[in-house]
Structures are given as structure tokens and as C-alpha cells.
Amino acid sequence: MKRLLNTTLFIFLLALTSSAQDDVRRLSSFSELSVSGGITVDLYEGQPKAEIEMIKGDLDKLVTEVKGDKLKIYFDNGKWGWSNGNNKAKIKLYFRSLDGISASAGCKIEGHSLITADRFDADASSGARMEVNVEASSIDSDVSSGASTYISGEAKRLSVDVSSGGSFVGSDLKANDVDADVSSGGSVKVWATKSLTADASSGGSIKYKGNPDKTNIDAGKYSGGSVRKM
Template sequence: MKTNLVPLFLLALVASLSFAFHNPTEEVRTFNVNGFDKLDMGSAFTINVQQGSNFSVKASGRDEDLDDLDVNVSGGTLKVRYKNQKWGWNNRKNVRFEITMPQVRSMDFSGACTATVKGFRNQGNVDLDISGATTATIDLDADRVNVDFSGASTINLNGKATSMEGDVSGATTLKAYGLQLKTVKLEISGASGASVAATEKVDVDASGASSVRYRGTASVRSNTSGASSVRRDG
């Protein structure tokens, strides 16, 4: 009888250790920061940002990862990094941020972030800088959107703006049919792809086997080289 109990005990012990290993305790931290209208976040975080009347920054994840966070505001920019940059990515677990802010002027996401931004209305000029294999879905209403997208990132844009202008490079994908625009001006390169919609003007310089697809009634000026293309969709 005792002999049979030993394997059962060992099995239960292994199961409990496995559960503890795969399900580390998750903590939630609230950071007492405010007065920012710009974001600069540079690691593989999961980020949810929404418009609200008050400032709020919360992070959830493992204790050791949260302890290593450097969260501060400088010059109106909320900056988030890990203090110990030498600690390998494979030692990190996912850290999720929930951010609320009244207005947004710029967002800089890099380092394989996954970002969702929604609810921002009646914004002025907004700068979007996204790189490093980041995936972002952004919904906003703004006067003008300035973009710098690179590094094999994927960006989905929705909402409306008077104009969008900037660069798309490095095997990046921009999906912006859901962003209502009057004018678009893009330089696209490095085997990147973009889909845009505009009612007045589309101005594109495309190189390096890149492609742009457009919808709407806009007039089009395009300059292509190196197996690139600019075509109407539908």
C-alpha cells in the first residue's frame, strides 16, 4: 500500500511544481504619473491606450518584471523602458499596460510592442513612429497624421484626418483603408506595402519592390522604381 502511495505523491508534487512554474503570480502596479501627451515605449509590451479626462497608467505582469520597469514623464512624454536592458528577452514574461490620457500628440512604439489605441477624437497634429516588428491598431480623429513606420511592423489605422504624410520602409505593412483622408503623401521603400483611401490627392514615391493600393476619388501622382507599383483598388 505504501509503495503505491509514493508514485502518487511524486505525481502530485510534479503537477504542483509545473503549475507554479507555468502560472507565476501576476501583480498590478499603478504609476503616479501625469501631464503627458506623448508616448515612448520601447520593449515587447502589450499596450492599450484610450482617451479619458484623467491620467492613468497601470501595468500587470510578474513581480520581477514590474520591479524592473522605468516609468517616468519628461518633457510631456511618458517613457517606459526596462532598467536592466541586458536581461534577455527570453527571461521576460508579458507585461500589459493600460493607459488613459486626455490628448495625444505623438506615439513612439518599438521593440516588438503590440499596441491598441482607441477613442481619441478632436486631436490636432499627431506623430506616429512605429518600428522594430511592432504591431499597432490605432483609431483616432486628427487634423494631420505624420507617420514614420519601419522595421517589419504592421500598422492598422482607422478614424479620420485631413491629411497623412510620411515614410513607410523596411518590409512594413500599412493598412489604412479605415482612415478617412483628404490627402496622402507617402515615401515607401524596402518591400513595404500600404493601402490608403483619400478624396482629394494621393502622392506616392515608391521604390524597392514596394506597393501602394488606394481607394477613393483622389487624383494620383506616383513615381515608382525597382518593381514597385501604385494601383487603384476596385
């Protein structure tokens, strides 16, 4: 009986500790998002708020601040950031509209609602991963340092710049006019319907689908770049 009571008490305290590390934060409106560190963000359209589940570390160190139109989400680890790897969180983030996302330092962002915008910017670096569905007149994406960006949807214009082992996958992103620049082992997949400008160098590769009327291709003959149709 005593052992059963001790087990029940342990489970209760564990649940209490776990719930104390979760939080719901109401947010003012934002149109840009910046995320960094060991944070996984699931995006949903709705009234702006962040539903937080702490996986590891201190909830008080998780910053969700809106400055101007930008929401920044990161762990505040002090001047030297010594405990950066000891903090992990999962967040359900609700937004009204978005026209830009920046992901860095190994974070993960996944969109579960369609993002509509006039112009949309998607930047990823340092091992971050982003996956979103977007409809926009113009989409610009910079990917570097081993990061990965996956965008599906539609756009009139798409501009992609990938370097240092980054990866951009837009084979399900139907775009009229595409401008893709890749270098240093980066990789790009795009879908162009009207025009394609492709520049690949230093081991970078571009694969495209569609039958664009106009093409301007530079495969970096002397630096190992490649451009080919899927």
C-alpha cells in the first residue's frame, strides 16, 4: 500500500512539474516571424497566441516578444549562451497574417494553414528547417549553412538564393517567373511556367520542372555547377 501511495505521489508531482512548464501567451498582432534555437513551431491561422510545451529547460528563458511587426521567439541564455543546447520547446503559434519568416540555429517551422501575402520572404540558416504553403505575388528565399526550406503553393515571381549546403525545395510551388542562384554545394528544385533564370556554381545544383518559354542558364562549367530538368 505504501509503495502504491509513493508511486501515485510521484506521478502527481511529475504531472504538476510538467504542467508548470507549459504556458499560453497572448500576443499582439505581427506579420513577421523570427525563430532561433531548439524550438519547433507549428503555424496555424487564428487569434495571435503561443501555446507552449517545454520539452527541456526553463520556461522563463523562452522569449516571445513582438517589436513593431516582428515576433521573435528564442531562448535567452545570457551573454555567453552556455546553456543553449539544454533548452527545447514546442509551440503552436497562431497568426492573422504573415509576410516573412526567418529561421536559424536548428529550429523547425511547419505551416498547417495556407499563408497568403503580396510579398513573402522565407530565410533559413544554420541547420534550420522550414516547411510552408504560400500563395503570393512574389516570394524571396535565402537558404544557407545546411538549412532546408520547403515551399508549396503558387507565386507570380520566385527568387531563390542558396549557398553553403543549403536546400530549397519548391517543386510543388508553381511560379510564373523563377530566378535561382545556387553555390557551394547547395541544391534547388523549382517549378517554372513562363521564365527561368538559373545560375549554379561551386558544386551547386538546380533541378526544375515545367516548360518555361524563356530560359537563361549558367551551369558554371568550370566550377562544377549543374542545371537540369527533372
